[in-house]
Amino acid sequence: MIKHFLSLSSFSKSDILSLIDRAQFFSVHQNQPDKINHLLKNKIFANVFYEPSTRTRCSFEIAAKRLGAEVVNFVPENSSVKKGETVYDTLKTLESLGVDGIVFRHSDDRVFDDLHQKFNLPLINAGAGKFEHPSQGLLDLLTLQQEFGKLEGLKIAICGDVKHSRVAGSLMVAAQMFNMEVYLCGPDALLPHPESSNIKKASLDDILPKVDALMLLRIQLERHESLELNAETYHKQFGLNSERLSQMKKEAIILHPGPFNRGVEISDELVEHSQSRIFKQMSNGVFARMALLEWATK
Numbered sequence: 264m265i266k267h268f269l270s271l272s273s274f275s276k277s278d279i280l281s282l283i284d285r286a287q288f289f290s291v292h293q294n295q296p297d298k299i300n301h302l303l304k305n306k307i308f309a310n311v312f313y314e315p316s317t318r319t320r321c322s323f324e325i326a327a328k329r330l331g332a333e334v335v336n337f338v339p340e341n342s343s344v345k346k347g348e349t350v351y352d353t354l355k356t357l358e359s360l361g362v363d364g365i366v367f368r369h370s371d372d373r374v375f376d377d378l379h380q381k382f383n384l385p386l387i388n389a390g391a392g393k394f395e396h397p398s399q400g401l402l403d404l405l406t407l408q409q410e411f412g413k414l415e416g417l418k419i420a421i422c423g424d425v426k427h428s429r430v431a432g433s434l435m436v437a438a439q440m441f442n443m444e445v446y447l448c449g450p451d452a453l454l455p456h457p458e459s460s461n462i463k464k465a466s467l468d469d470i471l472p473k474v475d476a477l478m479l480l481r482i483q484l485e486r487h488e489s490l491e492l493n494a495e496t497y498h499k500q501f502g503l504n505s506e507r508l509s510q511m512k513k514e515a516i517i518l519h520p521g522p523f524n525r526g527v528e529i530s531d532e533l534v535e536h537s538q539s540r541i542f543k544q545m546s547n548g549v550f551a552r553m554a555l556l557e558w559a560t561k
């Protein structure tokens with residue numbers, strides 16, 4: 264069976280926990296390359312990103328290399344996409360060239376709808392429009408599990424442009440699975456209508472003292488046709504500053520998928536605060552993606 268990784272909703276709780284366990288194994292053994300650098304020897308993955316990326320693309324590449332695999336980085340701007348080649352034909356070309364898996368990002372929410380049925384190799388969603396970013400979801404869960412030793416029942420606030428965020432899309436699927444309480448905060452126009460009883464809209468200032476984690480999101484300007492953002496006003500109303508942080512529990516953590524805008528959704532000095540796990544999330548992205556690549560091709 265071909266193992267695609269398109270949405271967290273296709274996985275059971277035990278599947279996700281197994282991936283987290285395996286990611287944790289890779290985290291623990293990160294300084295013992297002999298234990299892991301042969302696991303995907305002779306495999307070749309293609310990174311195919313039709314939207315910009317720093318963290319996801321680089322961490323998938325590093326994950327593959329840490330496991331002994333090789334990576335082809337396909338750059339649409341320098342490719343036959345410029346001559347009119349379609350997404351399907353591009354991916355099919357890479358399949359016929361013999362890659363073992365394709366890590367794929369695109370701006371279309373529905374790009375994976377029928378695509379995976381036409382391929383005989385794993386397709387891995389590295390971010391699909393506003394739909395889901397499931398490998399980010401996995402690394403967020405890994406970070407929460409490391410911090411709290413559990414996922415069940417955690418209280419998480421997500422603040423920002425939730426409506427246009429695929430990161431929030433995957434986190435909300437996971438929240439449902441692990442019975443978390445999720446509070447959506449930010450400008451009302453940027454919040455979706457909650458679709459389940461464990462997801463509610465809330466005022467950021469009211470909910471901050473109660474949550475275990477605050478996930479900050481940037482405003483996805485590239486997904487808005489006409490949104491005027493005054494960074495200073497937004498920061499005052501919805502940004503995390505020292506005063507708001509002082510309202511949070513001392514053991515609560517700050518998350519952000521990146522890229523973050525210092526002085527907009529988070530004050531500059533809080534990005535590397537002792538309660539911030541933002542760079543930890545990035546490190547965990549490599550371990551989560553190692554677990555994913557191994558799962559998809561084993």
Ligand code: CP
Nearest residue numbers: 316317318319520521
């Ligand atoms: N978190 C995330 O998806 O970052 P990149 O866009 O840099 O990959």
